[in-house]
Amino acid sequence: MHPAVLLVLTSALLGTAHPGHHEETHPSLLASRHAHHGLARRALVRRADAIAYHRAIRKRATDSAGVGHNLTSSHVGIDASTASADLFGSNHPCILDPEGEIGPFWVKGEHLRDDLRDDQEGVDVVLDGQFIDVETCEPITDLYWDLWNCNATGVYSGVQSSMNGDVNDASNLDKAFLRGIQKTDADGVVQFTTKFPGHYDGRATHHHIVAFLDATVLPNNTLSSSHAAHIGQLFWDQDLITEVESLYPYTLNTVDVTLNADDHVVTSQLGSNADSDPFFDYAYLGDDVADGLFGWITIGVNRSASYETSYDFELTEAGGVAVEGESDGRLSGDMPSGGIPSGTGAFSGGAPAATATPAATAACA
DSSP: OOOOEEEEEOOTTOOSOSTTOOOOOSOOSSHHHHHHTTHHHHHHHHHHHHHHHHHHHTTOOOSEEOOOOOSSOOOOOEETTSOHHHHHOSOOOEEEEEOOOOOTTOEETOBBOSBOOTTOOSOEEEEEEEEEETTTOOBOSSOEEEEEOOOTTSOOSSOOBTTBSOTTOGGGGGOOTTEEEEEOOTTSEEEEEEEOOOOBTTBOSEEEEEEEESOEEOTTSBEEOSEEEEEEEEEOOHHHHHHHHTSTTGGGOOSOOOOGGGOHHHHHHHOTTSOOOOBOEEEESSSSGGGOEEEEEEEEEOTTOEEOOOOSEEEETTEEEEOTTOSOSOOOSOOOEEOSSOEEOOOOOOOOOEEEOOOOOOTTO
8 A cells, every 4th residue: 555645846946955855856747737727926926925915014124035945055145126936936846755743732623713823922934835736736725724833842732741831731721822724725825824833852843734625614613524635744944943943932942952854754754765845945024033934835735645633632612622542552652742931752643544545646747
């Protein structure tokens, strides 16, 4: 049985790659049809407009922007007048990835919303994700992106555990900071406003992602779906992480940072062929990282794939609850932990189990 695959298309503006990652030499399988459908042009305009908007609401003029996803090159000298096409309009190399890990702290029943920040401190991040059908190269317009990450000190909302913040704080079960779900639009696009993640022991800085299809929105604005077409994690450049970690409240976290190069999930999602790239591109929203970031990524999904989503916590009408016995043993390793204000912990979860795992297709070649 073949594993379902994730197709990540990231900007070719940056020619070098992540640790253990070779430069892209193979042609894109999707670039021609992506451009043919006008998705590339609309993505260019959308992302440029989004950066301009979020810079404006911060009332900050910017002379330079940082553009990511290269660990070995700075790429921080891009002028504000840089053409949008230079930032967003490059052809996208085609990357095939195995599915990633869901981790132990996915919470079933989160609400549909686009601003996930609640009362959390930290660096604001606007995330732009575009989802493409790997078999047809068309945008996926009926997909729900479930996104979550820990806060600046390595703590997840929605759970109560001796290995996640204060074990006696039952109120954390009812919290939903840095968690939410959104449906893709006509171009397969979702945008979230959240906070840059902190870290905990044994894991690099990351966001969790589940992509749901065939879902139903319930009257309480939560989602019901048994069809997860993709489960994985998304990452940031190490240089950017170091910059963010120098700011308050990230400085309250005394746990050693795990580098991308040393993270087992990064290694897994990069793949044995070292061609995968589950990293956000990004631009500064102001003069420096403290003013916020705009990150973007395009993800190809195999609609025929179906994964089970195991969980130990659920948000119900009565609030958050622990659910015994739902996590069927696929969460290998210790759960992440984090005290407030510091976070500690270890590996988060095992790989998802597939109920249908069709092979990848090169229909977009």
